[in-house]
Amino acid sequence: MKFLVDAHLFQRLCAALIGAGHDTFHTSRLAARNQTPDEMISRLSLAEQRVVVTKDADFYHAHLLHGKPWMSLLVRSGNIGTRDLTELFQRHLPAIVAAFDGNSLVELDRQAVQIAFGSAQPQ
Numbered sequence: 001m002k003f004l005v006d007a008h009l010f011q012r013l014c015a016a017l018i019g020a021g022h023d024t025f026h027t028s029r030l031a032a033r034n035q036t037p038d039e040m041i042s043r044l045s046l047a048e049q050r051v052v053v054t055k056d057a058d059f060y061h062a063h064l065l066h067g068k069p070w071m072s073l074l075v076r077s078g079n080i081g082t083r084d085l086t087e088l089f090q091r092h093l094p095a096i097v098a099a100f101d102g103n104s105l106v107e108l109d110r111q112a113v114q115i116a117f118g119s120a121q122p123q
Helices: 013-017 038-048 057-066 082-099
Strands: 002-005 021-024 050-056 071-076 105-109 113-117
Touching: 002 013, 002 038, 013 021, 013 082, 038 050, 038 057, 057 071, 057 105, 057 113, 082 105, 082 113
Parallel strands: 002 021, 002 050, 050 071, 071 105
Antiparallel strands: 105 113
């Protein structure tokens, strides 16, 4: 699976996703770095079919209203440290990947992965 981790989340999360075999990068690697506008992140997500991993509910609403970004994982963990966030992802990564099979909007909180929008993935 391909992920694009938004500025609101730690860069170290990318290393954990890459270590699990996923093509992943952080917005800090883009030309405008962590100042990249949401619209540009959404366009990149669509062009490269990447899941945007974010804490920003704007991506959630944009996906519901406009179908972009391509897919989104909304992290609803509240304030959380780097180590705890990494452990949360490692614990739930199989469920996260499975949830995107036929679904385009998924949420992760401290306890579980939930499908937020169950329509088929946009092509």
